[in-house]
Amino acid sequence: ADSAAMSRARVRQTQLTKPAGALGDLEELAVRLAGVFGNEKPHPRGVAVLVAAGDHGVAASGVSAYPPEVTPAMVANFLADTPAGPGGAAVNAIARTVGARVYVMDAGVNAELPDHPALIRASVRRGTRDLRLESAMTREETGTLILAGAALAKRAIQDGADLIVPGEMGIGNTTPAAALTARLLNLDAAEVTGRGTGVDDAALARKLLTVREALARTPASDPLTALAEFGGFEIAAMLGMMLQAAALRRAVVLDGFVEGSAALAGVALAPALRDFLFPAGECAEIGHAAQLSALGLKPMFKLGLRLGEGTGGVLAAPLLLSAAATLREMRTFEEAGVPGGG
């Protein structure tokens, strides 16, 4: 990030017509946006949510409350014609409300997806291998999906996006996200394995055992190898989105736990990525708080979301755009002739 722009932004925060610090966390968010956009009057405009969908070999082990068939069905839902516009999922409804554009990518769904002009096809395999038994992805598959995510982020930015929200859909994907988080943060599986879509106690116990088995199967701890070992395709794609967005100096709005696991891998690869990350809310999934703490970043809200799809990130976009607007558009005490400044 541009530290000179951040310094100018910090000075400007003291000059704007408000008591010092009265905008709370919004002030530091605005300063960080100044750093991302290299301007003490940052002007992010477009918002894009890039939803990558993938399946997981481990889903056959009953680690999710939903069957794997939900993944392709939700991809169809993201793309469906509805009376309100394209897409009948939560992310579509929220994106329409805040004016975000939705991109949908097949990152490796275990189904023959019907043709749709808006579907971005990046699948190299119908779902990952079972991370308990073998490496979920090859290195080559991992690299291909990272590049596909990067390409989609680049396209969204060319289409006008300044805030990039990586999003995901994949039945079973909190299991690889938990394994990846445990390995990268050196935490016990129990600290990062949660109920995902809402599994019961028996399934949670199975899921925890699965994460333990995966962690015991491989000692891989460098981020790309660990990502390949545990999966999944949509996590690799989101990693690519984040790295590309940061390289093009755009802000990345982080949704939940699965996105957080991609962010941890990204920051392990390229520590400077951190400056471009803006966590939306603290999600209900256990382990998300540990991710945010490791990233050293504070979420904007705590609404107890645990849906994924990038929903939290899209919800947070107006807060970030507003933070930037205060820094950019407010008058200074001097400009406004208001007494008491400085």
Add this chain to the structure above:
Amino acid sequence: ADSAAMSRARVRQTQLTKPAGALGDLEELAVRLAGVFGNEKPHPRGVAVLVAAGDHGVAASGVSAYPPEVTPAMVANFLADTPAGPGGAAVNAIARTVGARVYVMDAGVNAELPDHPALIRASVRRGTRDLRLESAMTREETGTLILAGAALAKRAIQDGADLIVPGEMGIGNTTPAAALTARLLNLDAAEVTGRGTGVDDAALARKLLTVREALARTPASDPLTALAEFGGFEIAAMLGMMLQAAALRRAVVLDGFVEGSAALAGVALAPALRDFLFPAGECAEIGHAAQLSALGLKPMFKLGLRLGEGTGGVLAAPLLLSAAATLREMRTFEEAGVPGGG
């Protein structure tokens, strides 16, 4: 609120294409909006922030970090022509970002305000009397300002607003808000008297003593008498906005501590008002949490805002519009052909 619509909305929440409860607090917010708008597919559109400005006799006692001259200067700032559009204050910048309309009311500023076509003139006195020494407002003044606030809310609703955000500006106004809150909630002054715009320890001690003296001066505990005793004009105006918005079945988005004191008076007068109130964030001012707890309502975020002007309420508007959109626009499991529903 319409409890039948709320019941239908609760059933619908279980049918939409998401794991049960995965949208966290957004789900109950959406259900409450269904109650406000009498429709299990609520469709709020316009957002209006109504900023009432007033001065306070008590400000001469040094209870604020800013001189009273800031109130008229900020009114001018709310109305100023700037390169970005009308208004150079935080609320203007945020309102432009989220598409909210700003209305500015002189509810009793202690200055001759220059003519401006957008300024709504409702002043009956240039600032309240000093609440330490006498009743800050007469009953007649109080009633006049309540009606002026109601009239402005009605106008904003006629202009298309479905979400009404009462906002305020008034140097010294956390002092009457603290007195009113302490009296209505039967709390000690120390529990609700905070640093407002950021007073130092000496000024905080003066402010606390002032609140204690005001509380000792009068035993008034019925909401209208207590409001008249402590003031201020902008609090009375916001009370009128809230009651009128609820009467016209619109949602009221609550910003911070001063707005909260008006809400407490409103709910004491008309308990059904509560169903129409949506607190934005927990603000940094001590006593706000006690207000929210008394109202039995949970805030949407905790960004540490303490600016007022309705800024927090405007920031929260996209979250409420999004909550309504999920309930309205998402497809059901059956409509989408997604397995695992119900």
